[in-house]
Amino acid sequence: MTKTRLNKYLASTGLFSRRSADEAIRSRRIRINGLLANLGDTVGDEDNIEVDGEKVKPGALRYLAYYKPVGVIATKSDEHDRETIYSTGEVDKSLSYAGRLDMGSEGLMILTNDGNFIERLSHPSVEIEKVYQLTLSGSPENLKKVPERFLSGLNIDGKLMRADKVVRERSNVFKITLHQGYNRQLRKMSVELNLGVISLKRIQIGRLKLGDLKPGEIKSIDKNMVM
16 A cells, blocks of 8 residues: 655645645645655555644646736635635635746746645746846836846845846836846835836746736646746
C-alpha cells in the first residue's frame, strides 16, 4: 500500500503549498483518522484527512489563466467586505492564485489547485519574468527618465528596485519586464520619479501571455505554457 508524505498530500488538495502545509501541521490544524498530525507523517488512500475539521481529498490538477479586472481584490476574504476574485463568482474557491495583483491593477493571473506549482512559481530562485503595460501621467521630462532610471534601479524601502527591460511604446506608455516581485513595485518606482499611474496591466507571466482574454474571463492552460 503506497504512502505519501502528509505535506505532499495536502499540497495535492490545492489548499496549501508543502511549506504552508507544514505550518498548518505545526498549528495543529490537521488530523489523520481523528488524531492530530505530526510533521513527517505519511498517509494513504484509506486514511481520513481533516483540515480544520473538514475532510479533504486530492482533486484533479487544474491550471487556468484569469484576467483580473480593476477594482477586484486578489484574496479569498476581505475584512472590509470588498469584492474579491472569489466573491464575483468567476473563480472557484478551491483554486489558489499565483501572481497577485493589487486592487487598482488588472491583467493576467494564474489559478490552480496545484500547491507545489504555486510554490515553485513564487520561489525567488526561479525568477519568473512578468511583463506589464504601464501608463503614466507626468511631465515630459520625467517620462523621458523612465527607461534609464527603471533599468539602473531605484532605492526604495531599503531595496534596489529595478526593471529587466523597458520599451517605450508611446510617450507615456511603457512595456516593463520584471523578475523581481516587490509589493507595488512599479507604482513605487513611478512615484519616485514624480509620475502618476493611470493604469497598470500585467500582460505576461513566464511564457504565458494574456492574449485576447477580456476582464473577468478564464481559460484552461497547460502548466508548461508558463515555464
